Structures are given as C-alpha cells and as structure tokens.
Amino acid sequence: xxxxxxxxxxxxxxxxxxxxxxxxxxxxxxxxxLVKRARDxxxxxxxxxxLDLLIRNQALAAEGEYxxxxxxGYTVIFLDVGQDVHVVGADLxxxxxxxxxxxxxxxxxxGSIVRDPLFDRRNxxxxxxxxxxxxxxxxxxxxxxxxxxxAGSENMGKHAMLKPADGLEGAKEYVLQAVAExxxxxxxxxxxxxxxxxxxxxxxxxxxxxxxxxxxxPNPDPQIAELxxxxxxxxxxxxxxxxxxxxxxxxxxxxxxxxxxxIASLPVAVNIECHAHRTGSRVI
Amino acid sequence: MSVEVLDDGRKRISAPxxxxxxxSLEIGDVVLVKGTVYAARDAAHKRMVEMLDRGEDLPFDIxxxxxxxxGPTPERPGNVTGSAGPTTASRMDKWTPRLLELGLKGIMGxxxxxxxxxAELEKHTAVYMAALGGGGALSALTVRSQEVIAFEEFxxxxxxxxxxxxxxxxxxxxxxxxxxxxxxxxxxxKNELLPESLRFPxxxxxxxxxxx
Numbered sequence: 443x444x445x446x447x448x449x450x451x452x453x454x455x456x457x458x459x460x461x462x463x464x465x466x467x468x469x470x471x472x473x474x475x476l477v478k479r480a481r482d483x484x485x486x487x488x489x490x491x492x493l494d495l496l497i498r499n500q501a502l503a504a505e506g507e508y509x510x511x512x513x514x515g516y517t518v519i520f521l522d523v524g525q526d527v528h529v530v531g532a533d534l535x536x537x538x539x540x541x542x543x544x545x546x547x548x549x550x551x552x553g554s555i556v557r558d559p560l561f562d563r564r565n566x567x568x569x570x571x572x573x574x575x576x577x578x579x580x581x582x583x584x585x586x587x588x589x590x591x592x593a594g595s596e597n598m599g600k601h602a603m604l605k606p607a608d609g610l611e612g613a614k615e616y617v618l619q620a621v622a623e624x625x626x627x628x629x630x631x632x633x634x635x636x637x638x639x640x641x642x643x644x645x646x647x648x649x650x651x652x653x654x655x656x657x658x659x660p661n662p663d664p665q666i667a668e669l670x671x672x673x674x675x676x677x678x679x680x681x682x683x684x685x686x687x688x689x690x691x692x693x694x695x696x697x698x699x700x701x702x703x704x705i706a707s708l709p710v711a712v713n714i715e716c717h718a719h720r721t722g723s724r725v726i
Numbered sequence: 727m728s729v730e731v732l733d734d735g736r737k738r739i740s741a742p743x744x745x746x747x748x749x750s751l752e753i754g755d756v757v758l759v760k761g762t763v764y765a766a767r768d769a770a771h772k773r774m775v776e777m778l779d780r781g782e783d784l785p786f787d788i789x790x791x792x793x794x795x796x797g798p799t800p801e802r803p804g805n806v807t808g809s810a811g812p813t814t815a816s817r818m819d820k821w822t823p824r825l826l827e828l829g830l831k832g833i834m835g836x837x838x839x840x841x842x843x844x845a846e847l848e849k850h851t852a853v854y855m856a857a858l859g860g861g862g863a864l865s866a867l868t869v870r871s872q873e874v875i876a877f878e879e880f881x882x883x884x885x886x887x888x889x890x891x892x893x894x895x896x897x898x899x900x901x902x903x904x905x906x907x908x909x910x911x912x913x914x915x916k917n918e919l920l921p922e923s924l925r926f927p928x929x930x931x932x933x934x935x936x937x938x
Contacts, residue, residue, distance in 0.1 A: 486914065492858070499861045503809075508863035512799050512809040512882075550808055552799040552882050563769065565881045594814045594836070594859065615921045622924055626907060627814045627837040629859040680924065681914030685859055686838075687896070688910030718860040 447524075447582035449726055451532035454584065457724050458541025458572075461588035462517065463549035465720040466509045469500055472657045473694075473719050480631055480684070480691040489689030493631075496684070496717055511718040514551040515590035517542045517572040520654060520723075524581035535574060543568040554593070575647065587654055587723035595632060595716040598624035601646055604708040613638055613710050614673060620712035621677045621693065626686035629716035631694050633657055634677060637711040639701040645709035652697035653715050661698055670696045732758075738892065742790025743831040745851040751897050753906040757855055758892035763792040763834065765886035767813055770877055771821040774885075778824055785876035785885055788825060792832035797882035798872070799862070807869040807888075809862030812836040815854065819843050826850040838907050839899050848903040855895035856906075868893040 477500065481493040503510035519538055523529075529537070546553060546569040555570065556563040579585075600620040604612050617636055624630075637649030660667035673696040683689020694717070703709065729747045730738040737751065740761040751757065764786055766774070774784055795815055799808030815835030822833070823846045831852050836859035839847070847854060857865060868891050876885040898906045917925040 486910075488910065495858055495861055495864060499858070499864045502867075503863040507802065507805070508866045509799050509809045510863055511860045512797060512811050512862035512865075513813065513860075514799060550800045550802050552797065552808070554797075554882070564879075565883070567881060592860070597814065611921075615923065618920065618924055625838055626856065626859065627816065629836070676919055679916035679919035681911050681916065683911070683914055685836075685856075686907055686911065688907075688912075688914045690914060716860050 445582075446526055446528045448528050448530050449584060451529055451534065451537035453726055454529070454534065454537040454586065455541040455544065457586050457726060458519065458538055458588060459545040459548065461586065461722050461724060462542055462545025462551065462590070465588060465722045466514050466549060466551050466590050467506050468504045469510060469718070469720060470657065470722065473717075474500055476658055476694040477631075477717065480694060484684065484689050484691045486683050486687075486689035488687050489683040489691060492684035492687060493691070509549075509551060510720060511592060512552060513554060513592040513594060513718075514546065514569070515554065515592050515720065516596065517546075517569055518589040518591050518650065519572045519574045520587040520589070520651070521574060521576045522579045522585040523576060524583045525578050526582035527584055538572055538574055539570045542570050542572045575650075584726045585723060586726065587721060589654065590720040592629070592716050592718055595624070595628040595714045598628040598714045599649075599712055601711045602709070603642065604710055606706070606708050608708055613708065614669075614676070616710050617673055617696075617712050618676055618680065620714065622680050622682070624714050625682065628714045629718065630682055630686055631684055631691045632717050633715040633719055634673070634693055634696040635713040635715060636673070636696065636698040637700075637713070638698065638709070639703040640709060641704065641707065642709060644701060645711040646713070648699040648701055649711035649713040652699040653713055653719075654721060655697050657719060658695045666698050666700060670698050673698070739832070741792045741832065743792070744790065748831055748851050748853050748901050751853050751900055752902075753897050753900050753904045753909065755897040757895050757897060759792065759834065759890050759895060760892055761889060763794045763888050763890055764788075765794050765796045765798070765872070765888055767795050767797050767883050768817055769880045769883040770885045771818050773877055773880075775821045775824050784828070786887070789829035790831050792834065793825065793830055794888065795833070795835035799882075806871050807866050809866050810869050811862035811865040812857040812859060815839060815856070822846065826852050834895055838905065844899050844903050844905060847899050848901055851901045853897060853901060854899040856898045857893070857895045865893070
C-alpha cells in the first residue's frame with residue numbers, strides 16, 4: 443500500500459499565485475512560434491501588419507510591466523490530484539482562491555469577476571472565485587494548470603445537441619459556423635477547442651480541456667488528428683484572417699477531444715480561444 | 727477641423743469632433759487618436775442610460791466626444807495606466823443609440839457592429855473604430871494619463887477621462903453605413919472548401935454582421 447504524501451495547502455497557494463502572474467505576461471513559447479509562423483504564411487498585407495503588432499505585443503508583455511491583454515480573464519484551474527495525496531493546512535479550494543487573490547493583486551492584474559450574474563454584478567475585485575476542474579489520478583503529486591481565459595473569445599463559444607444523423611459532416615459544419623460567427627470578437631488568430639460526445643456538460647468540459655493541450659500538438663488518435671487538420675484548413679478558408687481584417691490565418695490550431703456518448707446523442711461544444719492564450723502548469 | 731491627414735495617408739483626430747470631421751473618415755482609414763477620450767464599458771453604459779431615464783445629466787458632456795470601450799488593468803506605481811486594449815463593442819449595442827442621440831461622435835472598441843448600429847451611426851453622423859483586440863500591452867504605450875471621473879465603485883468599469891497620444895485604430899463603420907469587415911473578408915473566403923451555408927454571399931450571419 444502506497445504511503446500518503448502530505449502537501450501543504452500553502453504550497454498550492456504559492457504555485458497558483460506564481461502561475462497567475464507568469465502566464466498573464468508571458469505566453470507559452472509555442473504561441474510565439476505559431477504567431478511567427480502565421481506571419482510567414484499570411485497572404486494579406488493588412489493581416490501581416492496585424493500579426494507584426496501581435497508579435498510586438500507578445501514581446502512587450504514578456505518584459506513584465508504590462509499584461510498581454512487587459513482582460514486577464516476568468517481564472518480556470520485544472521487540478522490533477524494524486525490519490526495518495528493528503529492536503530493539509532487549509533481547504534484545497536480556499537488555497538487555490540488565495541493564490542488567485544495574491545497573484546492578481548501582486549501582479550497588477552484586472553479583477554473581472556462579478557459576484558452574481560443577475561442580481562448583484564459587483565466586482566469581487568480580486569478575480570475570485572477561480573473556476574476549478576478537479577480529477578483524481580494515480581500517484582502522490584498534484585498537477586496544477588492555470589489558464590487566464592479572456593471573455594471576448596469565451597462569449598463566442600457555441601454548444602449544440604446534434605442528432606446522430608448529423609454525423610461527422612454535421613459536426614464539422616457546426617464548428618465552422620461557430621468560428622465564422624465569432625468574427626472579430628474572438629480576437630483571431632486563436633485556437634479552436636472542440637468537444638464531441640459525452641453528454642451536455644461533458645462536451646463543454648472536454649472542449650475546454652482541448653484548449654489546455656500544448657498548442658498545435660495533434661490528438662494522439664490518428665483519425666481525430668486528421669479531423670483537426672481538416673478543420674484547421676477549413677477554418678482558415680473562412681478568410682477572417684488576423685483580427686478578422688481579412689486573410690488566410692484565422693486560426694493557429696484546432697484541437698478536438700471526443701468521448702463516448704449516448705445512442706441518441708451527438709453533443710458538440712466549441713470553445714474559442716483568442717491569440718492571447720495564457721496558460722501554464724506545475725507539478726507539486 | 728479636428729482631423730489632420732498625415733503624409734502617409736493616416737489621419738490624426740482629436741475630440742471634439744464635428745459632423746464634417748466625421749464625414750471625412752472612411753472605412754479602412756488608419757486613424758491616430760490624440761487627446762481626450764472617455765473610457766466606459768458595460769456597467770458604465772447601463773448606469774448612464776439609467777441616469778438619462780431619470781432625467782439626470784451624464785457625468786461628462788458627451789457632445790462631440792469619443793468613447794473608448796476599455797477596462798484597464800491596475801497601473802503599477804509610476805505608470806499612468808496598465809494594459810488598456812479594447813473590449814467587444816457589440817455588447818454596448820443596447821445602450822449606444824441613446825448616447826449617439828446626445829451627440830457622441832466617435833466610438834472605439836473591438837469587433838463589428840450590427841446593421842442596427844450601423845444605421846444609427848449614419849443617422850447621427852458618427853463613426854465606429856476598432857483598436858487592436860488583445861493588444862493590451864501595446865495599447866498602454868499611447869496612454870498619457872487617465873483619471874476616474876465617475877462610478878469609482880465599478881473598479882475597472884468606472885468612467886475614466888484618458889489622454890491619448892496617437893492611439894491607432896481602424897475605421898470599421900463610417901457614417902455612410904459601410905462596414906470594413908465586409909470588404910476585407912470577402913476576397914479571402916474560399917467557397918470551394920466550405921459547406922453551402924458558409925459560402926459567400928449566402929453566409930447569413932456574415933451578411934448581417936460584416937463580411938459577405
């Protein structure tokens with residue numbers, strides 16, 4: 443029988459705080475490479491100008507003074523908690539929120555969360571609460587991934603309970619419609635996270651998890667990887683281009699995740715991410 | 727005139743703007759905004775329209791002015807602002823006509839405006855311009871000062887008076903009802919690779935919202 447490893451909640455707070463600050467100033471290395479690649483591939487002169495500005499914005503933000511985007515996002519946190527871990531010292535989710543509170547305060551990041559969607563839209567001031575997805579996994583470690591998800595692109599997400607008869611072609615068309623409709627609002631070129639299968643909520647959750655994959659890394663299932671490549675080409679055929687000012691580079695990548703579903707169902711969720719893709723992870 | 731045409735074709739504008747100033751701006755123009763603009767987004771718009779409904783005056787004289795849809799990050803000590811890029815403009819559609827009626831002449835945000843707002847811009851001789859979406863760090867460099875003038879309790883959504891120094895934007899909707907996205911996207915759509923519903927000119931969403 444494996445020994446239980448104790449992890450101090452304060453350590454979780456510290457890691458969340460650090461990641462919140464780090465990701466809001468420095469986008470992942472693959473985003474730097476993919477935007478440069480898009481700059482090389484873009485055929486529209488105006489599109490190339492926009493991508494040059496985005497490259498400058500990445501570099502300026504990485505200096506650590508001004509966050510990449512003023513919308514420092516919903517803080518979405520993925521916890522993979524080893525089943526041999528015992529968190530001590532504080533409630534796990536309190537520890538996560540404390541990390542967000544400290545990170546957004548110390549990092550001069552914007553509080554963008556209101557306490558109630560309908561009756562009391564007062565800003566909580568510190569971007570809490572975080573939206574946390576927890577999985578129990580084998581082992582005695584905790585993996586923490588923090589994502590700062592902008593609302594401009596999040597608002598352009600779409601979800602549908604398609605019919606099995608709609609099939610693969612119906613799912614593809616639905617994704618393309620979502621990207622076409624997102625237009626300039628989702629700050630292209632970004633990443634398209636697609637979740638297909640499961641039930642109503644699982645399709646949305648796996649769409650979000652699809653965005654957490656290293657950008658541009660294909661799904662390990664070759665059939666899904668092929669679908670991703672086809673959707674990438676077709677999203678770019680929409681012609682929106684950078685900031686939807688026209689061009690060939692509308693998306694940097696399409697990530698698809700699937701899971702088993704019901705005999706009567708074909709849920710499809712499209713979670714759109716802007717060029718301000720801010721995420722990072724650590725293992726404790 | 728508060729519009730100056732530069733040698734490279736760009737136009738520099740400063741509020742207050744007259745109807746003639748607005749008429750001199752066309753879709754696709756690259757505009758450098760200099761001087762005063764007022765930052766206001768969702769919560770501030772909602773409150774302003776509630777004030778107007780009660781017969782009260784707005785916190786600033788909006789005639790001829792430019793409103794910028796922005797909620798900046800907190801400024802670091804010694805800096806005048808944090809990141810200050812634009813937010814999605816179409817969320818303000820519900821409240822925009824009331825402000826145009828009062829003489830608002832320029833709007834800056836990101837993304838497109840639907841046909842209803844394009845008609846309002848035409849009716850009231852006003853212009854909508856888009857800044858670089860998601861380029862918040864770069865945007866901060868052209869902000870010279872900012873001060874909260876109303877609704878401080880809204881934090882990032884408070885109304886701010888900002889002084890800008892050649893803040894760059896594109897004219898997306900001019901006062902002739904035209905839409906820049908429609909012109910820029912159309913030539914790049916590859917109909918042959920797309921399902922029927924997404925081919926131009928039949929993509930209904932694009933026809934209504936710019937593009938197509």
